[in-house]
Amino acid sequence: MWDAIVVGGGLAGWTAGIRAAQRGKKVLIVTEGVGTLYYFSGIFDYGDVAGLRHFPKHPYSLFDAETIDRGKQFIKELCPEYIENNKSRHALTVLGTVRQGDLMPRSMVLPDRQEQGIFVLLVPEGLKDFFPEIVVSNMAREFPGWQVKVKRVHAEILGEWERIGKSASGIDYAAIWRSKEGQNLLAQEIETIKREQQGAGSKSERIAVVLPSLVSEYFDASRTKIYGKDYSLPVIEMSSFIPSPHGRYFAEYLKHQFTDLGGELMIGARAAALTGEPVSDKQPKSCQEIIVHSMGKVLHLKAKKFILATGGLLGGGIKVGIERKSIHEDVFDLPLFVPQEWSASRFFAPQPFAQIGVETDNCLRPLDTNQGQVIWDNVHVVGRMLAHWDPWTQRCGGGVSVTSGCAAAEII
Amino acid sequence: MDVRNELTARLDACQKCNVCTAQCPVAKVNPHFPGPKGLGPDMERFRRGQFIPGETTLDDCSNCKTCEVTCPSGVKITEMILDARRAARKGPHKTMPGVKLRLRGYVLGRAEYLGKLGVLWPGMANQALKLNLVRWALEKGLGISQKGPLPAYGKPLEVIEDKAGRAGVTSGKQVVYFPGCYTRYNEGETGRIMIKVLEHIGYKTIVPNFHCCGLPLEANGQFDKARKNGLYNLELMRPYLEAGVPVIASCTSCGLTLKEDYPKLSASAAQMIGAQTYDLFEFLWLLYEKGELPLDFQQVNASFGYHLPCHLKAQGIGTPALRILRLIPGVKIRNLDAGCCGVSGSYGFKAEKYDKAMKIGSPLFEAVNVGVEQGDFQEMLTECGVCKVQIQHGTSIPTEHPLRILAKAYNIIHE
Numbered sequence: 001m002w003d004a005i006v007v008g009g010g011l012a013g014w015t016a017g018i019r020a021a022q023r024g025k026k027v028l029i030v031t032e033g034v035g036t037l038y039y040f041s042g043i044f045d046y047g048d049v050a051g052l053r054h055f056p057k058h059p060y061s062l063f064d065a066e067t068i069d070r071g072k073q074f075i076k077e078l079c080p081e082y083i084e085n086n087k088s089r090h091a092l093t094v095l096g097t098v099r100q101g102d103l104m105p106r107s108m109v110l111p112d113r114q115e116q117g118i119f120v121l122l123v124p125e126g127l128k129d130f131f132p133e134i135v136v137s138n139m140a141r142e143f144p145g146w147q148v149k150v151k152r153v154h155a156e157i158l159g160e161w162e163r164i165g166k167s168a169s170g171i172d173y174a175a176i177w178r179s180k181e182g183q184n185l186l187a188q189e190i191e192t193i194k195r196e197q198q199g200a201g202s203k204s205e206r207i208a209v210v211l212p213s214l215v216s217e218y219f220d221a222s223r224t225k226i227y228g229k230d231y232s233l234p235v236i237e238m239s240s241f242i243p244s245p246h247g248r249y250f251a252e253y254l255k256h257q258f259t260d261l262g263g264e265l266m267i268g269a270r271a272a273a274l275t276g277e278p279v280s281d282k283q284p285k286s287c288q289e290i291i292v293h294s295m296g297k298v299l300h301l302k303a304k305k306f307i308l309a310t311g312g313l314l315g316g317g318i319k320v321g322i323e324r325k326s327i328h329e330d331v332f333d334l335p336l337f338v339p340q341e342w343s344a345s346r347f348f349a350p351q352p353f354a355q356i357g358v359e360t361d362n363c364l365r366p367l368d369t370n371q372g373q374v375i376w377d378n379v380h381v382v383g384r385m386l387a388h389w390d391p392w393t394q395r396c397g398g399g400v401s402v403t404s405g406c407a408a409a410e411i412i
Numbered sequence: 413m414d415v416r417n418e419l420t421a422r423l424d425a426c427q428k429c430n431v432c433t434a435q436c437p438v439a440k441v442n443p444h445f446p447g448p449k450g451l452g453p454d455m456e457r458f459r460r461g462q463f464i465p466g467e468t469t470l471d472d473c474s475n476c477k478t479c480e481v482t483c484p485s486g487v488k489i490t491e492m493i494l495d496a497r498r499a500a501r502k503g504p505h506k507t508m509p510g511v512k513l514r515l516r517g518y519v520l521g522r523a524e525y526l527g528k529l530g531v532l533w534p535g536m537a538n539q540a541l542k543l544n545l546v547r548w549a550l551e552k553g554l555g556i557s558q559k560g561p562l563p564a565y566g567k568p569l570e571v572i573e574d575k576a577g578r579a580g581v582t583s584g585k586q587v588v589y590f591p592g593c594y595t596r597y598n599e600g601e602t603g604r605i606m607i608k609v610l611e612h613i614g615y616k617t618i619v620p621n622f623h624c625c626g627l628p629l630e631a632n633g634q635f636d637k638a639r640k641n642g643l644y645n646l647e648l649m650r651p652y653l654e655a656g657v658p659v660i661a662s663c664t665s666c667g668l669t670l671k672e673d674y675p676k677l678s679a680s681a682a683q684m685i686g687a688q689t690y691d692l693f694e695f696l697w698l699l700y701e702k703g704e705l706p707l708d709f710q711q712v713n714a715s716f717g718y719h720l721p722c723h724l725k726a727q728g729i730g731t732p733a734l735r736i737l738r739l740i741p742g743v744k745i746r747n748l749d750a751g752c753c754g755v756s757g758s759y760g761f762k763a764e765k766y767d768k769a770m771k772i773g774s775p776l777f778e779a780v781n782v783g784v785e786q787g788d789f790q791e792m793l794t795e796c797g798v799c800k801v802q803i804q805h806g807t808s809i810p811t812e813h814p815l816r817i818l819a820k821a822y823n824i825i826h827e
Contacts, residue, residue, distance in 0.1 A: 001701075028730065033484040038431040161443040171434040221750035221775055222782035243434040252749075259747045264735065268481035269728030294728035296671030296686025302701075316485060 002028045002303040004412040005290060007271045007331055010035040012383025013309030014254040015405025019074060020412045021261035030266045030292055034251060036315050041239040042108065042246030043091060043101035044075060047396030057388040059400045062362050063407060071403040072103060081105045081217040094212060094241040096135030098142045105217050108237045116145040117206030120193050125154045128167035130212055153189050173213035174245035183229040190231045212238040215245045218253035269294045271331045284377040305378050305412050308332055312357055312384040332379060334358045335369045337387040350393040357387030364408050380408040425485045426453035432479035432489055437752040437772040438472055445472040448479035452489035459496055470497045474756035475631050477726040498635050516554045520758040521632035524624035527597025530565035538564045557766035561805035563797065569596045569603035572619040585615045588652045590670065592663035593624050594797035605819045606662055606692065612822050613706055620648040625666040631757050642677050650681040659689045662815065664724035664796045665757060667691045671727060691724065692815065693732035709821040713742040715789040717780055719803060721796035722752050733795060733814040740821040746789060750779040755802035770806065777806040784809055
């Protein structure tokens, strides 16, 4: 018997699992694959928290300001390299445009746009889906007072990749920059840049190196910080794109934190249903176990609490049939809030389908969409599965996942 | 079939996110390998159009199944690749590997026959395998790496027939043990300890004269022989399965084969085998939950690092060994979870793959070495025999089957 079983290994699931394990609870995380953290930019967006809390039914409206702050503290304690945005802080997207962020690694933070200086964009040879020309032109536009130069960097370990014309992903490169050889190579390259710039007479000017695919945060599997190098110039990390090196190292780090606290991960298993019975004639019912498909057999896993963190439409927690009438939540078969119209005409406008999800009470317990009654007493819904919010136009994906994950963990 | 299974069976569930390739241990070290997405769902479209690629690229897949447990959309990638290898063998443009590689496939696929030979005179076989000249000849003649940590042979595990005559009619509780070739021929002692542990918890063990489960045969391209072995073993198990007797595996790859591949064979027992096969610790946990596991543990004051074998991860049952061992007073375990050890069955023993296998295993070796240096643990535990051999080869840190710790706690062994 577990204190809690968390279904889903994305940001909300890991947050709930780790926080509960920190509180001394016995927790199992059941997940089919690695979850959507592998699509993570490396930056947590919280959005306009104060404003969104007044949106009717928005997940933030379920929490007080203190709870939301506790979530932020949780991340900052877990990742000491992350700093909170108290003034306006910005980072580079992989296209060289500038994006805001509310909680981001210190080494991603861009200098003030009003200042002047030189950016040297280090371009790893053959980095997949990276377009330096576009990055340079975007950076030049965003930072009119800065000069943008390009220097290519060649990692010998990928020589064979280069020879056959094969690209290497950001995750491959991140592994190189985290190795001793990679760090020595970077140190050399950066020293060369420094000498060249000083030789060119720009001694007094501020120089910053920009490197995509660099992830200097998080411990790795050896539980030691692998990245410890100081370079002779400041190095700015770019945020990640798919498959995301930040997401990969962050997800691995969360996994190690969780299992080192005594939590258990069951990956490659698919939660399919739950069984439970009414405690009395009336709602809410109490869930006793979930049905999980492992290889070759069905497992019945018992727990006191169940956390549903399977993501929404994109994460695979909500399934839509060919005919739209057959939309359903995939594990617990909870009722969904579904708007009348699913889409609006402008692609980047707020899209109604983003609001699809499970409605809950203040304790994140699922509600019947008609009567508004709690259905399951010991089931809590977190993250993208919650209804009435839009991570894209409200820019609060990380915030809602961390806040709800933390809040659910406090109830376990 | 529910909607979800239907989706995953179709390659359309693949969203092309490339996460599987980013996690693939082989793609990390071999630029010529297209990676699971390329070789699985991408090329599957060509294969549907009857374009059957040669087997050699497909052969670079080590069958560790990391891609399958990684995929956020549940696509059965390894299954697609294995099917493609099967098709390549029969395909219209079939490209067979050269004689040397075919011969190697024959030898490495037959862990069982090698085992039977090895244990005839284990001392001699082990000595011979230690000779540089023999290893040189194996590399030159068969493409089996000189440096690879080939496991040593020992006193084999004995077959234990069911004396009662008819399965399931004996009084008392029974299990069928599927030891696998490694336990049977290389590490019989582990099998004997396991039988004692099962006896301690009130179960009588039957060890029929099984053949190899078939996985090494499949991994070495001998699909027909693998299928025949499966059918043979299923027939041996059939009476027990019908009587509801559980089948226990201590080797994680055999366990996975029984759970994943055997249910697809056309035999009546195939319907039962998946649900009735248990990893040893999975079985023990079931007993614990029912309150039937004896908890007469002695204190074992030791700290361990634990490596989760890929083929146990792929079973989707979590880490039951950690659950059980943490019930023992004094035991501390850290689940390193540092990826594949690299050897993946017989993959890392192949001459052209040895260096890649060592590179694949390097994050794990580092995690082991750092943990030991920092005094976090002194020994490693892992269920899989070849993972164990590879960890010892890559780190020189003593590595054991977790069963031994349980046996110590039950006072069955004392060293």
